[in-house]
Amino acid sequence: MKCSGRGAVAPLPLLFTLLFTAAFRVCRSDFPRIGRRAPAAPPRGSVILPLSGNVYPLGYYSVSLNVGRPAKVYELDVDTGSDLTWLQCDAPCTGCTKPRDQLYKPKNNLVHCEDPLCSAISISGTEPCKNPDDQCDYEVEYADKGSFLGVLVYDYFAFQLTNNTRLSPRLTFGCSYNLDTPSPTAPPPTAGILGLGNGKASIITQLYRLGMIRNVLGHCLSTKGGGFLFFGDDPIPSSNVLWVPMSPTLLAKHYASGPAELLNRQKPGNVKGLQVIFDSGSSYTYFNSKAYGAILNQLTGDLNGKPLKNATGEKSLPVCWKGTKPFNSVNDVNAQFKPLVLSFANNVEYKIPPEAYLIVTKGGNVCLGILNGTEVGLADFNIIGDISMQSKMVIYDNERQQIGWVSADCSHLPNWASQAGEEADYPYHEDL
Ligand SMILES: *[C@@H]1O[C@H](CO)[C@@H](O)[C@H](O)[C@H]1NC(C)=O
Ligand SMILES: *[C@@H]1O[C@H](CO)[C@@H](O)[C@H](O)[C@H]1NC(C)=O
Ligand SMILES: *[C@@H]1O[C@H](CO)[C@@H](O)[C@H](O)[C@H]1NC(C)=O
Numbered sequence: 001m002k003c004s005g006r007g008a009v010a011p012l013p014l015l016f017t018l019l020f021t022a023a024f025r026v027c028r029s030d031f032p033r034i035g036r037r038a039p040a041a042p043p044r045g046s047v048i049l050p051l052s053g054n055v056y057p058l059g060y061y062s063v064s065l066n067v068g069r070p071a072k073v074y075e076l077d078v079d080t081g082s083d084l085t086w087l088q089c090d091a092p093c094t095g096c097t098k099p100r101d102q103l104y105k106p107k108n109n110l111v112h113c114e115d116p117l118c119s120a121i122s123i124s125g126t127e128p129c130k131n132p133d134d135q136c137d138y139e140v141e142y143a144d145k146g147s148f149l150g151v152l153v154y155d156y157f158a159f160q161l162t163n164n165t166r167l168s169p170r171l172t173f174g175c176s177y178n179l180d181t182p183s184p185t186a187p188p189p190t191a192g193i194l195g196l197g198n199g200k201a202s203i204i205t206q207l208y209r210l211g212m213i214r215n216v217l218g219h220c221l222s223t224k225g226g227g228f229l230f231f232g233d234d235p236i237p238s239s240n241v242l243w244v245p246m247s248p249t250l251l252a253k254h255y256a257s258g259p260a261e262l263l264n265r266q267k268p269g270n271v272k273g274l275q276v277i278f279d280s281g282s283s284y285t286y287f288n289s290k291a292y293g294a295i296l297n298q299l300t301g302d303l304n305g306k307p308l309k310n311a312t313g314e315k316s317l318p319v320c321w322k323g324t325k326p327f328n329s330v331n332d333v334n335a336q337f338k339p340l341v342l343s344f345a346n347n348v349e350y351k352i353p354p355e356a357y358l359i360v361t362k363g364g365n366v367c368l369g370i371l372n373g374t375e376v377g378l379a380d381f382n383i384i385g386d387i388s389m390q391s392k393m394v395i396y397d398n399e400r401q402q403i404g405w406v407s408a409d410c411s412h413l414p415n416w417a418s419q420a421g422e423e424a425d426y427p428y429h430e431d432l
Helices: 116-120 203-209 289-303 415-419
Strands: 018-024 047-054 060-067 072-079 086-088 137-142 147-160 170-180 192-195 216-221 227-231 242-245 256-264 267-278 285-287 309-311 320-322 340-343 349-352 358-360 366-368 370-372 382-384 392-397 402-407
Touching: 047 072, 060 227, 137 170, 170 203, 256 289, 267 289, 267 340, 285 289, 289 366, 289 370
Parallel strands: 072 192, 086 170, 267 382, 285 370
Antiparallel strands: 018 137, 047 060, 047 227, 060 072, 060 147, 086 192, 137 147, 147 170, 216 227, 216 392, 242 402, 256 267, 256 340, 285 382, 309 320, 320 366, 340 349, 358 366, 392 402
């Protein structure tokens, strides 16, 4: 999004939670069935990737990946709320936001529609083949109503593992050549999306099925911007991680847990039964109308008698306050606010400190980075977005079907990453 530098206009939140995907023309393919292969040996490696981006003003965290041979670098928005990874595609493209030389150009590497990953991204998974060699077209639509047409392709992604091996697995992803982002939806600011949900087509699932890593991923988003993303379990601390079971979700392919209760100043309140989705593709946090209303009440109560006054909201951030003089950062104001607390089963708490729900805008007001999900059509879904995952390592363990978190300083990469890069350049592993 090109919103930085546009004065006091708040960026529109990105919300790349998958609502819907469809793949058409499910047909024959002679292409290896990546999706069905089981891990060959107990996987050992992990991948640690530095992140860029921030919640405000950019609204996303992104990772740079090397794709293709020769490799080109693409910046991808990290999205644990959807499965399909895609790049803006020179097919040619309508609605692409990147210059043509930064688009991905497919070259005889189309995935045929019979491939299991083609049916994995289709909603019914049962559309019949019309022709044996048909390509696998898809349409994805996200919760913010952006919709993208494209075609599935395969190519090599280069990764450096923490055990000092370099691997170039061949992965399936989308080449999106028709990007439709009706106003007021923000057009995609990055070259694409890195889909890390738990469905078959997800990059994490593909790497796991190739035997490269354990089926675990996580991220650590820094309040200063940046942070890191990891695949595999090496960076996970051996203690202090709080774990909750993943829910079998209402909409498949989301990392959700619950029921959770919104505590009212550390005590039980009357907002219970919340199903919560952890979604790095969403800039802000969304609660259903009831929880959102309770949060507004708590904050209004906490601010009673404090020198903060209601201020006119900004586009996409309707609830704001101003101080006696403009704030420079959340640090200037967070002492006036209290943490919000979600309590999961067995009293496992997810604490959201003020810096994980407040935004200080360019105009110096402080705004609530939690939004009314009912208003944007999320019905009863509650989404913990980037803002509320900052300064925590958030872990999605698909093998043990659990989600974990632990407070962390996300501004430094874990040690492995700094040791990497010294080793011999291993040859590409063609058949991974
Ligand atoms: C590192 O891990 C990868 C994938 O798990 C494996 O293929 C490779 O052999 C390992 N390398 C070493 C040096 O252990
Ligand atoms: C949230 O949005 C819904 C739908 O627009 C609205 O009816 C409800 O009053 C809002 N809730 C709060 C607490 O503002
Ligand atoms: C300030 O905003 C809150 C939340 O939007 C609202 O409940 C409250 O009534 C407002 N206070 C004043 C003095 O307008």
